Every structure is written in C-alpha cells, then in structure tokens.
Amino acid sequence: MELYEMTASELSRLMRDKACSAEEAAKSVLGQIARVEGKVGAYITVTEEGALQKAREIDGRRAKGEELSPLAGIPMAIKDNICTKGVLTTCGSKMLHNFVPPYNATVMERLTDAVVVGKANMDEFAMGSSCETSYFHKTANPHGLGYVPGGSSGGSAAAVAAGEAVLALGSDTGGSIRLPASYCGIVGLKPTYGAVSRYGLVAFASSLDQIGPFGRSVDDVAMLYSAICGGDPMDATSAKRDYPDRDAAPSGDVKGLRIGLPKEYFGAGVEEETRAAVMNAVSILEKKGAVIKEISLPSTGYALSAYYMISSAEASSNLARFDGVKYGYRAEGCEGLTELYEKTRSEGFGDEVKRRIMLGTFVLSSGFYDAYYKRAKQLQQQISAEFAAAFAGCDLILTPTSPSTAFRMGENLDDPLKMYAADICTVTVNIAGLPGLSVPCGRGANNMPLGMQLIGPKFAEKTLLDAAKAYENEAGSFRAIPEIQ
Amino acid sequence: MKIDIQHIAKLARLSIEEDKAAMFEKQMEDIVAMCENLPEITAGFDPVDPDHPMALRRDEITPSFPREDILKNAPHSQAGCVVVPRTVE
Numbered sequence: 392m393e394l395y396e397m398t399a400s401e402l403s404r405l406m407r408d409k410a411c412s413a414e415e416a417a418k419s420v421l422g423q424i425a426r427v428e429g430k431v432g433a434y435i436t437v438t439e440e441g442a443l444q445k446a447r448e449i450d451g452r453r454a455k456g457e458e459l460s461p462l463a464g465i466p467m468a469i470k471d472n473i474c475t476k477g478v479l480t481t482c483g484s485k486m487l488h489n490f491v492p493p494y495n496a497t498v499m500e501r502l503t504d505a506v507v508v509g510k511a512n513m514d515e516f517a518m519g520s521s522c523e524t525s526y527f528h529k530t531a532n533p534h535g536l537g538y539v540p541g542g543s544s545g546g547s548a549a550a551v552a553a554g555e556a557v558l559a560l561g562s563d564t565g566g567s568i569r570l571p572a573s574y575c576g577i578v579g580l581k582p583t584y585g586a587v588s589r590y591g592l593v594a595f596a597s598s599l600d601q602i603g604p605f606g607r608s609v610d611d612v613a614m615l616y617s618a619i620c621g622g623d624p625m626d627a628t629s630a631k632r633d634y635p636d637r638d639a640a641p642s643g644d645v646k647g648l649r650i651g652l653p654k655e656y657f658g659a660g661v662e663e664e665t666r667a668a669v670m671n672a673v674s675i676l677e678k679k680g681a682v683i684k685e686i687s688l689p690s691t692g693y694a695l696s697a698y699y700m701i702s703s704a705e706a707s708s709n710l711a712r713f714d715g716v717k718y719g720y721r722a723e724g725c726e727g728l729t730e731l732y733e734k735t736r737s738e739g740f741g742d743e744v745k746r747r748i749m750l751g752t753f754v755l756s757s758g759f760y761d762a763y764y765k766r767a768k769q770l771q772q773q774i775s776a777e778f779a780a781a782f783a784g785c786d787l788i789l790t791p792t793s794p795s796t797a798f799r800m801g802e803n804l805d806d807p808l809k810m811y812a813a814d815i816c817t818v819t820v821n822i823a824g825l826p827g828l829s830v831p832c833g834r835g836a837n838n839m840p841l842g843m844q845l846i847g848p849k850f851a852e853k854t855l856l857d858a859a860k861a862y863e864n865e866a867g868s869f870r871a872i873p874e875i876q
Numbered sequence: 877m878k879i880d881i882q883h884i885a886k887l888a889r890l891s892i893e894e895d896k897a898a899m900f901e902k903q904m905e906d907i908v909a910m911c912e913n914l915p916e917i918t919a920g921f922d923p924v925d926p927d928h929p930m931a932l933r934r935d936e937i938t939p940s941f942p943r944e945d946i947l948k949n950a951p952h953s954q955a956g957c958v959v960v961p962r963t964v965e
Contacts, residue, residue, distance in 0.1 A: 493945040624933040631931065696911040707888060714889075717958055721951035728963050732889040745890055746900065750907060752888040753879065763908075769917040807903050808910060824925070 394419035395466075395554040396872055399611040402557060403461045406453070413446035413453075413464030416557075417506050420466040423554045424508065427875045432530045433540075433550035434509040435471045436479050442466065442508045449504060462618055463504035468556035470547045471510040472517055473602065474591035475499055482593045483513040483525040483543075486739035487719045496591020497626065498560060498602055498619045508556055512546030515741045516710065517567055517595045519543050520813040523804055524743045531800070534576055534839055534873050538797040541571030541813070544605070548575040551605045554872040558615050559605040564595050565698050566793075566817025568603045569829035573792035573842025576831045576869060578612045578859065579605045581817075583849045584824030585630035587616075588623030596705035597628070599698075599821040607870040609830070609860045613641050616852060636853045641860035646680035648858060651785035655691035656816055662795045668833035668841045669791050675865045676789075676858065684785060688777050691819060693770055695811060698818035700754050700767035706744075707751025713739065746807065775823040782848045787858060790816050792842035796835035820846055828855040830862060831869045877912070879904045 394402065394416045405411045421439055428434060449464040469475060472482045474492035476499070481487045514524040522530040522545025530545045532538040533553035540549040544561025548571030551559045561568040563581035572579025580603045587602045594600060604615035617637040623629045652673065657666055677683050715721035715735030722734035740748070754763035781788060793813055803810040820827035825846055832843040845855045863869065881901040885892045892900055924930075943956055952959040 490949055493941050493948070627930045627932055690915075693914055696914050699907060700911055700914075711889075715951060716960055717946075718949035719951075725961050727961050729889070731961055733891050736889055737891045740890070742896075742900075745885075745888075745892070746903060746907075748888050748890065749881070749884045749900070750904060753884050753904070753908070754911075756884070756887065763911060763914075766914045766917065767911075769919060770914055772919070772922070773917060808906055811907075 395423040395557070397557070398608045398870055399462070399465045399557050399606060399614055400608065402465055406464050413449040413506060414443065416464060417442045417446040417466050417508065420508055420554070420556060427553050428555060430531060430536055430875055431533055431549050431553050431555065432528050433468065433511055433546045433553060433555050435481055435483070435512050435527050435546070437509040438478055438507055441478070442506050445506045449506070460504050460618065461614055462502060465505055466508045466557050467502070467505045468509055468511045468547050468550040468559040469499070469507055470513055470544050470559070470561045472513060472562060472593040473498060473560060474593070475507065475510065478510060480510065481527070483515045483527065484739065484741070484744070485526045485720055486713050488526065490719050492591070494591065497588035497623045499591065501619050509550070511544070511550055511559060514543035514545070514743070516593070516744050517543040517562055517564055518706070518743050518747050520566070520570055520810050521798070521803065522546060522571070523800065524741055526741060529800060532575060532797050532839070533875055535797070535837070536875070537799055538839055539574065539800055541574035541797060543567040545571045547605050548572055548577060548579065551575070551607060552577050552872070553875060558611055560602060561605055562592055562600060562602050563821065564599045564702060565821050566814040568605065569792050569817050569827055569842070569844055570813060572605060572829040574797035574840065576840030577605055577607050578609055578831070578869060579603065579829045580612050580616055580852065581820060581827045582616060582620060582852060583826045585628055586620045586826070586850065586852070588626040588629045590623055590625035594709040596702035597709065598705060599702055601821070608868060609641050609856055609863050613856045632850070639853065641856040643857065643860040643864050645676055645858050645861040648681045648787070649785040650676060650681050650683050650858070651686035651781055651788045652683065653686050653688040653691065653781070653788060653790060655688055656790035660794050660815065661791055662835070664835045665791045665795055665841055669789070669843045672832040672843050672862055672866070673789060675862055679861050679865065681858070686781050686785060686788070688781060688819070690770060690774050690777055694774060694819045694822060695815055697767040697770040697774070698814070698822060699750065699811065700763050701771065701822070703747045703751035704755050704764050705751070707748045707755065710744070710748055715739070771822050774819055778823045778825060787851070787854055788846040790844045790846065792816060792829040792844040796837055796839035796841055816844060825849060826852045826855055828859055830859045832866070877905060877908050879908065
C-alpha cells in the first residue's frame, strides 16, 4: 500500500515509529496529485514547496526527540475560504482571485504541525451544492468523473476521496461538508455551532457557517475535530466550554443508544435505493445493540425555504464588504465611488452569488422583512424546539444525507430550485445549530456512493462518532481509493 | 410576486446586463414562490440563543498588522494610503 492511501491514524503511527518520514508522506500525496489532479481538479492552489518544507521541518523536530501532535506531518487540504497566511485564498471567486491573507484563521493556528498540500476548490463563496460555480474550474467526483463531487466543499471532499490529501477542512452552512462527503464516499463532520472558531473563515451566513473535517475513516475525522475544536477570543460566537472527551477515540459502542428515525426524512423525494441503504445501516446498528424508534420533526418541509431566506439575508450583508477598495478585485476606469462599487461587484461576482445577494436584499427590504425574514427566523426557533423535544426521547437521529447519489455535471446548473433540493436533509442541522456527521452507507445503481447522516444534540459529537465507528466496524472501512478514470 | 430585478440590483450595488435580467427575474420569482409556503407563526422570536449567549472579549490593545502587510492586498495604494476615485470636488 502506498503512503497516500493510508489513513491519518496509520500514517501518524508510522511516523511516530519512524517507519516513514513526513517528507515521504508528503511526496507520496504530491505524487498522487501529479497523477490525478488533471482529471479531478480538486485544488485551486497546490502548495508543493511549502508542504515539502514543512514536512522536512517536522522530520527534523522529530529527529531531535520533540513531542509532536498526532497530526504532525499529515498531508492536508484546506478549503479555499479559510485564510492561510501568505497563501492565496480565493473563496472560488474572481472577487478574491489575488487575495493573500496577512494572517491565519484560528483553525490554521491550531494545525501548525500539519502539512498543507493545497487550497481546495469550492463553489464561489461556498454558495452551491455541486462545486460547479467556482470561478476557476469545476471539480469532478473521483468515483465517476462525469458526476459532481457535491458542494460547496467539493474540492476538499474530492481531494480526500482521490488520495490527493489524507485529511481536509471544509465549511458547512447548509450541508457543504456532509453533502460532498456523501457524494464522494468519505466521512464528513459539521460540528455544533460554536464548537470551532470561524475567525479567518470568509463569512457567508454567520449564524449558520461552521468549519469541519473530512477523512477516510471515523477515527481520522475525530482526530482532526479534536485538534480544531474549542473556544477562541477572536470569535465571539465560539462557545466557552470544556471538551473533556475531545481526545477519546470513537468507541464503536452503541449498546442501548436510542436512535430516532424522523419519518419526514424518508418520505417522497428520497430515492428507494437511498432509503434501502440507510435502513440496512440502521439494521446493522440495531444488531449492535442500538434501540430504533420512529420520530417526527413536523416542520422539516419548511426548512429549505427558511434556510434560503436566512442564509441569503446574511450573505447580502456579509458580502457588502467586497467593494474593490481595500483588497481583492477592482474594476478599472471608474468615475466615483458608486460606479467603483457597482462595476467591481458586477464583474467580480458570479451569477449564483449575485442571485443570493439579491434574494437577501429583497427579503430584508422594507415592506418584505416581516413576510419573509422574520417568518423564517420564527421557523428557525420552531425547528430548534422540535429537535430539542425529539432529543428528550432519543440520543441521536439518523437520516439520509441526501435524497440520492451525486448528479451529473451540468444537470442542475440552470435550475436553482433543483440544485437547492440536494440540501433538503442537511439544512435543518445548521438551522438548529446541531452537529451532523455523514458516513458512507453503500452505493446506488450508478455505483456512486450514498451517505447517511447522524444528528446529535448540541456538543454531542462524541456520540455521533461512537455510533459511526460502530457502523464502520461492521460494514468495513470507507478508505479504498477508486481508480480514477 | 413580481420582482423588480433592476431595483433590487441597484440596492445591492450590482448591475445586471439586460440579456440576463429576465433570467434572474424568473429565478428569483420561483425562489420567492417556494418561500411563500412558510407558515404563519404567532410566537415572537428571541434573537439570542439562551444556551449560547455571545460574550465579547475585553477591548484590549494588542499589536496590529504592519501597514505595509495590509496594503499588499490593496488594488491601488500611494504614500501608505488606499487610493479610490475622487469623491469630493
């Protein structure tokens, strides 16, 4: 087995035992990038030189007997909306095509020993479900190059699935980690709102955005999550609390665990093969001792509408900062400030971003605020209350991650409503600020991966990872890298 | 609901090309129609999550970025300042 095919846990052990060096691991992953990146297109920027330099530094420190973190030397991809000091951070947009952050996001400060091999492609400003709205190029699904990898963190997911990274960071506002994890057959965690600092994450919808990890095993995702979680004075929304079980490996024990299946997530619109694969996973967990019960989350049908109101409203406000003055793209030949703003924004943003800014501007505009935005915020509280009531009777909730497998490139590009529907199972988790984990659970008739979603109460990441590990132990690992053709 | 796309675009400091206006208008109207299914909820809403109140850090002076580092990203700068088109005659 090649080093790039190994999980982070295995690589970490090998490096600690000096059976391989960080430089060898980095070279193996960079070699895989050289072989398949032309077909997959997972990256906007590959940081080969920086990666090798960091790997050699880690090897030097290890040789001196320095105590290093478990992630030291692990080759990693970082979504291109997370600020990396001195490394281009474009957010998949022409607007930031030349932006080199003078600082690191807090998550990068917590991963100083990791070897960053590149900045991953994404839908422009994280707005999309297919990774097709990037200004730079599209990313293909490593399991079938004619299919989308899901979005918006499609580059991060595709990089991990293709062996072009061992771990990756993404961000999730309405499903942008879980959907691509599901479509690419890997594990992806959207942590509880407030569990991971967003300082240095380019903001999309601040009440929903969350940074989280991707990996090819449950242990790997747990390992990366434990490194990045925790409060941060630079992010007022990060929770000030302890994480006593942050370093405990996922147990794989589900004995007596009460798992709720919300009937609204298994109804019309969910493909039969998806339902069958998820129910097969449920029966495996039941055999391992979990207690399964049907529950109801009645407001689910309204969630997608509420999500688009809230996220677009926040986006229209957050993206007002892109005006061509202090950084990023600036239109040429403008007379006066208003023309500078208008021309810069019209030339710098793509159509999907413009659509969402305008939708947000509309729902916040005078005369429409009460009818749209306020109702969406009220619904948000109702959805949160329904989840809280459900968690009185169960420890976690299990659903499909998406109604179907990945769709073909270009299939939904001209129909925003069809595109938005891919997120129907994931948006509620962001609306309620809960943790959600996507775990592979089989394949569709087109041989593309399917995923199931585990949802927990706030800060119950450990319960999700324990249950996912139980399934992984029985179902076999998700680590195999497909032949890219 | 009929949407005046050019008016919304102006509010958002965007300009929409004439050949794309009809497409945007139709798509926005479809999205807004989807969102009109939201139920009437009489309960008020509390903008602060009681489980998770935000706390601001103390306003303490810490070293800031060197000016030249910040200006490296500016599209146009001169004499340590960002340059913009003339705004006052």
